[in-house]
Amino acid sequence: MSEYGASETSSIFTSTGTFTSSSTVPGLGALSGKAIKRFGSAVVNGVDAILIRRRLAQIEDHFAQKTDGTVQSDALKSLYSDLLELSRPVYSLSIRTRAFRVIMGKVGGMDFENLAQAMIDWPLSESYDLLKAMITCLRTDLSKSNLDSVNNAHETGRAARLNAFFAAGHDAYTSRLPPGFFRNIPQSSFVIPFLLYIAFSVASSSTSSFSRLAIEVDLLSFITDLYPDILSSTIDRRMYSFPAQLVLHALSEKLDPAVDSLSLARLHSIFDKRFHLSIDTLSSIRSTISRHNSQSMFYQKPNILLLGPGETGKTTLLKQILKAFSDSPEQFYTDRERAQYIIPIFHNTVSALERLDTTTDVWNALETTLKNLRNVIYDDDLDTHAINSISQSRALAISSRLISSYSESPLEHVDYFLDALPRILAKDYLPSNQDIVQCNIRTTGIHSNSINLRGSAVSVVDFGGQFSERRKWINWFPKAGMIIYVASLSDYDETCAEDSSTNRMYDSMKLFDFVMHSEWFTDVPIVLLLNKTDVFAQKLRKTPLKQYFHDYTGGDNYDAGSTYIINSFLSNARPDTRVYLTSAVDEERIMETMNDIYDKYLEPALPYLTLGPSSEPNIPIQVQVQVSVSTSQH
Ligand SMILES: Nc1nc2c(ncn2[C@@H]2O[C@H](COP(=O)(O)OP(=O)(O)OP(=O)(O)O)[C@@H](O)[C@H]2O)c(=O)[nH]1
Numbered sequence: 068m069s070e071y072g073a074s075e076t077s078s079i080f081t082s083t084g085t086f087t088s089s090s091t092v093p094g095l096g097a098l099s100g101k102a103i104k105r106f107g108s109a110v111v112n113g114v115d116a117i118l119i120r121r122r123l124a125q126i127e128d129h130f131a132q133k134t135d136g137t138v139q140s141d142a143l144k145s146l147y148s149d150l151l152e153l154s155r156p157v158y159s160l161s162i163r164t165r166a167f168r169v170i171m172g173k174v175g176g177m178d179f180e181n182l183a184q185a186m187i188d189w190p191l192s193e194s195y196d197l198l199k200a201m202i203t204c205l206r207t208d209l210s211k212s213n214l215d216s217v218n219n220a221h222e223t224g225r226a227a228r229l230n231a232f233f234a235a236g237h238d239a240y241t242s243r244l245p246p247g248f249f250r251n252i253p254q255s256s257f258v259i260p261f262l263l264y265i266a267f268s269v270a271s272s273s274t275s276s277f278s279r280l281a282i283e284v285d286l287l288s289f290i291t292d293l294y295p296d297i298l299s300s301t302i303d304r305r306m307y308s309f310p311a312q313l314v315l316h317a318l319s320e321k322l323d324p325a326v327d328s329l330s331l332a333r334l335h336s337i338f339d340k341r342f343h344l345s346i347d348t349l350s351s352i353r354s355t356i357s358r359h360n361s362q363s364m365f366y367q368k369p370n371i372l373l374l375g376p377g378e379t380g381k382t383t384l385l386k387q388i389l390k391a392f393s394d395s396p397e398q399f400y401t402d403r404e405r406a407q408y409i410i411p412i413f414h415n416t417v418s419a420l421e422r423l424d425t426t427t428d429v430w431n432a433l434e435t436t437l438k439n440l441r442n443v444i445y446d447d448d449l450d451t452h453a454i455n456s457i458s459q460s461r462a463l464a465i466s467s468r469l470i471s472s473y474s475e476s477p478l479e480h481v482d483y484f485l486d487a488l489p490r491i492l493a494k495d496y497l498p499s500n501q502d503i504v505q506c507n508i509r510t511t512g513i514h515s516n517s518i519n520l521r522g523s524a525v526s527v528v529d530f531g532g533q534f535s536e537r538r539k540w541i542n543w544f545p546k547a548g549m550i551i552y553v554a555s556l557s558d559y560d561e562t563c564a565e566d567s568s569t570n571r572m573y574d575s576m577k578l579f580d581f582v583m584h585s586e587w588f589t590d591v592p593i594v595l596l597l598n599k600t601d602v603f604a605q606k607l608r609k610t611p612l613k614q615y616f617h618d619y620t621g622g623d624n625y626d627a628g629s630t631y632i633i634n635s636f637l638s639n640a641r642p643d644t645r646v647y648l649t650s651a652v653d654e655e656r657i658m659e660t661m662n663d664i665y666d667k668y669l670e671p672a673l674p675y676l677t678l679g680p681s682s683e684p685n686i687p688i689q690v691q692v693q694v695s696v697s698t699s700q701h
Pocket residue numbers: 375376377378379380381382383384479480504505506507508509510511530531532533553598599600601602649650651652653
C-alpha cells in the first residue's frame with residue numbers, strides 16, 4: 068500500500084465512485100479518451116469541492132515528496148489524469164493554479180515522462196489550452212505587461228488573477244530547474260526543460276496529432292523568438308539551441324508531408340541541417356534528460372581533461388582530435404609547422420638508434436648516421452648542415468629496418484622512425500601527418516585547446532603525465548567536465564622513466580584509482596582509454612604478460628590479455644566507467660573511438676554546455692500575460 072494511503076492509487080474522477088454524476092461540475096469523469104464537453108465554467112460546492120481539494124492536496128503532497136520513478140504505474144496514471152483534469156479551465160482559478168503549479172514543477176524539474184504520456188492521451192482540445200498556458204507562462208520576451216492595455220476595472224482584476232496564475236506556474240517551474248540552470252546562463256537556457264518536454268511528447272506520440280497541436284499553439288514562433296539567430300549563430304552560441312533543434316527534429320519526423328506540407332516548410336526553414344542525432348530521437352531525448360542532474364555535465368565546464376601517465380598517448384590523441392575536427396584536416400599543418408617537427412623527429416630517431424642492439428654487425432656502420440643526426444640536432448642552422456652526408460647513409464637505413472624487426476621488444480615510435488629512416492634522411496624531408504602523430508615530445512605544463520566538436524565549443528586540455536607534471540593537474544580538477552584517462556596497454560613490461568623500480572602499468576592503475584575516486588570527480592564522467600593496442604598485440608607474443616601479472620593465464624592471446632588488463636583497471640572503478648581499446652596512431656580507429664565518446668557522452672550534454680558566467684548577462688525573467696486561457700472565475 069502506498070505510504071499516502073489507499074486513496075492515493077485511485078482517481079476520484081474515475082474509480083472510487085465517490086465523485087458521482089450528481090456532481091455540479093461539468094466535464095468530470097471525462098478523462099482518458101472519453102468525450103469532453105467544454106462547459107466554460109463550473110461551480111463546485113459541497114462535498115465535491117471538499118473531495119476535489121482533498122485530492123489536489125494529495126497530488127501536491129505526493130509530487131512534493133516523490134519522483135515518478137518510485138510510484139506504481141496505475142497509481143501514477145490516475146494521479147496524472149486527475150492533475151490534468153484539475154488544470155482545465157472549468158475549475159476555479161485557485162484550483163487550476165495549484166494544478167498548474169504541480170505541472171510546471173514537473174516540467175521544470177525534468178521529471179515529466181509520465182506527464183507527457185498523460186498529456187498525449189488527453190483530448191487535444193484540452194492539451195491545446197494547457198500547452199498555450201505553458202508557453203505564455205514561459206514567454207519572457209513579450210512587451211512589458213498587457214495589464215497596461217486593459218482599461219476597465221473588471222478586466223484588470225481578471226488579468227491580474229491570470230497574471231498570478233502564470234506567475235505561480237513560472238515560480239514552480241524555476242524552483243525545480245536543475246541546479247545552476249537559471250543563474251549565469253543565457254536566458255534562453257531557462258526554457259530547455261520545457262523544450263525537452265515538448266520534444267519528448269512529440270517523439271513519443273504515435274500519431275501526428277500532437278505535433279500539429281504544437282504547431283497550432285505557435286511553438287515555432289516561440290522558438291524563433293527565443294533563438295532569433297538559430298541558424299546564423301556562431302559555434303559558441305549554437306549549442307544553446309540544441310533542445311530547440313531537438314524539438315524541430317522530432318516534429319519533422321512526426322508531421323505528415325502529405326497533410327502538413329506548410330508547417331513542414333516553415334519548420335525546415337529554421338531547422339539546422341547540420342543537426343545530428345546518433346541514436347533515435349526518443350533515446351536521444353531520454354539520455355539528455357537523464358544527464359540533467361549530473362552537475363558535471365558541462366555546466367560552465369566544457370573541458371575534457373586528458374589525464375594519464377607519461378607516454379601513454381594523450382598528446383597523440385589530442386593531435387588526432389585537433390586535426391580531425393578542424394575545418395580542413397588535410398591542410399591542418401602548414402609547412403612551417405611541419406618543419407618544426409624535424410628536430411624532434413631526429414631526436415626520436417637518434418634515441419631509436421641508441422636503443423638498438425650494439426652487438427649487431429651493422430651497428431658500426433650506423434654510427435655515422437647517428438653522428439650526423441646528432442650534429443644536425445645540436446646545431447641550430449639546419450640549412451647549412453650536413454644533411455647531404457646524412458643522406459649518403461640512406462643505404463644503411465635499410466639495414467636498420469632489419470635490426471628493428473629483430474629488436475627484443477618493439478619500441479613504438481622508435482620502430483616507426485627507423486622504418487622511415489630513408490625518407491627522414493632525404494634532403495627535402497618535411498614531416499608527414501603520420502610522422503607528426505608518431506613524434507614523441509614529452510609534454511610539460513598544461514595545454515588547453517579549443518575545438519569545434521560538431522558545432523560545439525569544447526576545450527580539450529592536455530597534461531604532462533610524468534611524475535613531476537602530475538602535481539600541476541589539480542588546478543584543473545574543479546573545471547573538469549569529463550575525464551579521458553589514457554593508459555597504455557603495452558606498459559606492462561616497462562618501468563617508469565622517473566623511477567626504474569616502478570612498473571608502468573602498476574603506476575598507471577594506481578593513478579587511475581586516484582582519479583576515479585577523487586572527490587572532484589564524483590559526478591564527472593570518466594572514460595578509460597586503453598591505448599596502443601597495436602604495440603600490445605605485437606609485444607604479447609614476445610613478452611609474456613604472466614611474467615608481470617602472475618595470476619594471468621591467457622597466454623599470448625590478444626583478447627585474453629586485453630580483457631585481463633581491462634578487468635584489472637576496473638576492479639575498483641565506478642560502475643559507470645566506460646572503456647575503449649584503441650590505437651591513437653591509427654587515425655581511423657581513434658576517430659571511431661572519439662565519435663563514440665561524442666555520441667554517448669558529449670551529445671547528451673550539449674544543452675548544459677555553456678561558456679561561463681560572462682557569456683551573456685542574466686536578465687531577470689518577467690512573467691507577462693499575453694494569451695489567456697478561456698475561463699471564468701469565482
Ligand atoms: N604504436 C603506437 N604508438 C603510439 C600510440 N599512441 C601513442 N603512441 C606514441 O607514443 C609516444 C608517446 O605519445 P604521447 O602522445 O606523446 O604521450 P603522452 O601521454 O602525451 O606523454 P606525456 O606528454 O609525457 O605525458 C608517441 O611517439 C606516440 O606516437 C599507439 O596507439 N600506438
